[in-house]
Amino acid sequence: MRRKADPNQDQINYFNAAGLTPVGDILFIRDTYDNNEDIDVEGFDYGFYYEIENTRFGDFDLSVNATYLDTFFIALSPGAQQIRDAVDSGLISNEITVSQEGDIIRQDGQPEWNISGTLTWRHxxxxxxxALVSHMSDFIDTGAGLDPNGDPFIVEEFTTMNAYLEYEFDRAGAFEDLRIRVGSNNLFDQDPPLADETNGYDAAYHSIRGRQVYIDIRKNF
Structure with a gap:
């Protein structure tokens, strides 16, 4: 809520000369938070697990997990509904957006798909x-505004892969139960997709960490 004083004579003369309705000084602005209404979230979780054991080539384990977001609806508060109606009617520019209210799937996050798959092999x-492959689908960055065609800015989908190769000694002596693993996180050095956020990416959903190569040595005593 904004409260204004009555315009004085100087302000009346100034606004009249400009062809505008005279207004006084702003006394205060009350900018309080407004609680959202009910939130309705629906989706599906998928899981696939498969094992192949005791083959001449070794043992294989495959797992795939996926989450599909079907509904993420936050009921509009009365004030937000007024803004949305004004945009829909053309009273105010469609550059004005009501974020985090209404149907917010793919708005500033809430991607439709999150998928990960893991394949391991032992001989x-x-x-x-x-190897682990992770995939996140795209979403809209409302803070970036619209392009000249009126289309929103899309934060692109993001896929990364981690992988490792290891050898475990199975012999008596100093090397017994010794495992050496060499691996890489973000194997293909994927950069996070561009977003209108601090440092140019959305840290809530993506990582800026590039390729990491590591050596892990484990010994059981």
Whole structure:
């Protein structure tokens, strides 16, 4: 809520000369938070797990997990509904957006799909390997506004892969139960998609961490 004083004579003369309705000084602005109404979230979780064991090539484990967001609706508060109606009627510019209210799937996050898949391999010889692929679908960045065609800015989908190769010694002596693993996170050095956020990416959904290569040595005593 905004409260204004009555215009004085100087202000009346100034606004009249400009062809505008005279207004006085702003006394105060009350900018309080407004609680949202009910939130309705619906979706589906999928899981697929498969094992192949005791083959001549070793043991394989495959798992795929996916989450699909079907509904993420926050009921509009009375004030937000007034703004939305004004935009829809053309009373105010469609550059004005009501974020985090209404149907917010793909708005400033809430991507429709989150998918991850893992494949691991173990062999009696002591060799093993694994890979993890993670994928997140795109979403709209309302803070970036609209392009000249009136289309919103899209934060692109993001896919990364981690992988490793290992060898576990199975012999008596100093090397017994010794495992050496060499791996890489973000194997293909993918940069996070551009977003209108601090440092140019959305840290709530993406990581700026580039390719990491590591060596892990484990010994059980």
């Amino acid at each position: 009696d010889s002591g060799w093993g390997a694994g």
